[in-house]
Amino acid sequence: MSINSIKNTVQKFISYEVNGLPLFFYSLMSVLIIIFWKMGKLEAMGIIGAFAFMWAIGFFFYAIGEKLPIWREYVGGGLIMAFIGSAVLVHINIISIEEADFLKAAVIDNKLLYLLLVALVGASVLSVPRKVLITSLVLYVPIIIAGIAFAMALGVTAGYFFGIPPGEIITMYVLPIMGGGNGAGAIPMAEIYADVTGKDESVYYSFAISILTLGNMIAILIAASLNKLGKIYPSLTGNGKLLNTPNEPELGDEPVIENSKLNTQGSLFFVTSILLLCALLYSIIPAIHLFAWAVIIFMAFNALDILSIEIKQSMQAFSEWGMKVFLILVLVAIGLKTDLNTLIDTFNLTNITIAFFIVFGAALGTGLSAKLFKCYPIEAAISAGLCMANRGGSGDLEVLGASKRMELFPYAQISSRIGGGIVLMLAGYLFKVLV
Secondary structure: HHHHHHHHHHHHHHOOEEEOEEEEHHHHHHEEEEEEEOOOOOHHHHHHHHHHHHHHHHHHHHOOOOOOOOOOOHHHHHHHHHHHHHHHHHOOOOOOHHHHHHHHHHHHHHHHHHHHHHHHHHHHOOOOHHHHHHHHHOOOOOHHHHHHHHHHHHHHHHHOOOOOOHHHHHHHHHHHHOOOOOOOOHHHHHHHHHHOOOOOHHHHHHHHHHHHHHHHHHHHHHHHHHHHHHHHHHHHHOOOEEEEOOOOOOOOOOOOOOOHOOHHHHHHHHHHHHHHHHHHHHHHOOOOOOHHHHHHHHHHHHHHHOOOOHHHHHHHHHHHHHHOHHHHHHHHHHOOOOOOOHHHHHOOHHHHHHHHHHHHHHHHHHHHHHHOEEOOOOHHHHHHHHHOOOOOHHHHHHHHHHHHHHHHHHHHHHHHHHHHHHHHHHHHHHHHHHH
């Protein structure tokens, strides 16, 4: 074998990737950090050691979760597997409580999470085209609000029969289900909970993600049922068309900017500036939480057309990179402080029943209010109701696939992003009043 062929073989080996992850560099990092861990030198490496260790275990569990079809489609895939897998490692004493405290502090306690979450919120809001945002605020958001109100009402009613107070139903059940998913929903909600109550965010997140998972499964089943209902009562459905008008407005995406024109470095400084501004506003007006301020500011930027397309899509690119690299650290950190027994106990008949009533309430409220805004009830129930009550992006695809209405995807994105932002704004106030 020639030197060039050996060189090419080595280069291919080093550059080999699995789902975008450079396998050689990941393996090298993992082996080295495990050596440090076994030597008892993990904390000596500081934040770099903590990140490397959590990436090592996080991406390992992520790969497993993405390979299991049922888990990927109904539970949440690799990210949720990273969360639960980390909890298992502490539960069986592979990772000590002291090590778990150190690892969590490296991600959560230093507010790095806040930077990521503001970027996620900003990218979600700015990804909605301006014209669509303005139209939805007038036409579509009132339907979403009706869904939230009905979800609360039916949830509280179900909670009454199980002896659960209304405040607990709204904060622990309705908010996570209707919050727009995991990354821009349950995780920032857990941070708001920790900020308001002083308790650990893992207390809220472990319960919230369980309820959100139940809600996502129920939303898929109800979506399939609504498809059948539309065949029985054709007057209730537009067969994939939301507006009951002659010409439905086009909800196309904005032009795509070339990667060479995107400025992710600028986005980092922009997000940092917005985070500091939100923190300042929160200190002046604490009734509105920091993340709620982020939603308000980014919605104003988008509606007033202040930011260029280049800046918006740079934010999207920065957010996607942050999601891939850092969100898994967050889920591992929270998982390390989660009581596995409490997580398992969440999946019981009481919670399943309450989750059903909440999701059904979201579909019922949006369906009943649809005609007031010249929308078809079934399409409104699916896009504005069920796509609010699932786990976000992938949940939207599952719900629309089950209902055979993929044409509603643009509206589903509004539900998950703008609707989720509305729930996030409500959370800051409701936690203070009801918890």
